[in-house]
Amino acid sequence: MIGRLNHVAIAVRDIEKAARTYRETLGAEVSDAVPQPEHGVTTVFIMLPNTKIELLEPLGADSPIAKFLERNPDGGMHHICYEVDDIIAARDKLKAQGARVLGTGEPRIGAHGKPVLFLHPKDFFGTLVEIEQA
Numbered sequence: 001m002i003g004r005l006n007h008v009a010i011a012v013r014d015i016e017k018a019a020r021t022y023r024e025t026l027g028a029e030v031s032d033a034v035p036q037p038e039h040g041v042t043t044v045f046i047m048l049p050n051t052k053i054e055l056l057e058p059l060g061a062d063s064p065i066a067k068f069l070e071r072n073p074d075g076g077m078h079h080i081c082y083e084v085d086d087i088i089a090a091r092d093k094l095k096a097q098g099a100r101v102l103g104t105g106e107p108r109i110g111a112h113g114k115p116v117l118f119l120h121p122k123d124f125f126g127t128l129v130e131i132e133q134a
C-alpha cells in the first residue's frame with residue numbers, strides 16, 4: 001500500500017539555524033522558510049536526490065509540535081511521510097486493521113497542498129506516520 005518516502009520531518013527550535021546547518025555544513029539545497037499559520041508551524045524543505053527533509057519550527061501559541069519540543073529540547077525526528085495512491089482507500093484499510101487515525105479521520109490539506117492523515121505512533125513502533133495522497 002505505501003509507496004515512496006515523501007519526507008522525514010524534524011522538529012527544531014530555530015529553523016533559520018537548522019536551515020543554515022543543512023545548507024552550509026551538509027551542503028544541501030534548502031528552501032526559504034514558509035510560515036503556515038493554519039498548521040501552527042514554519043516549514044523549510046531540504047531537497048535531497050531521493051526524498052525531502054521537512055524542518056518544522058513551532059508557530060503561534062498552540063503549535064502541534066510544542067509538546068514534542070518540550071520533551072525533546074534539542075529537537076528531533078517528528079514524523080515520516082509515505083505516499084499512497086488513494087488516501088481514502090488507505091485510511092479504510094488501516095482502520096480495518098486496527099490502526100488509529102488521528103484527528104477527525106478525514107484527510108486535511110497538508111503543508112504541500114495535498115490531502116494527508118496522521119497515524120498513531122503507538123501503532124507504528126513509536127513513530128508518528130503521515131500518509132499523503134501521491
Ligand code: CO
Nearest residue numbers: 009054081130
Ligand atoms: Co509532514
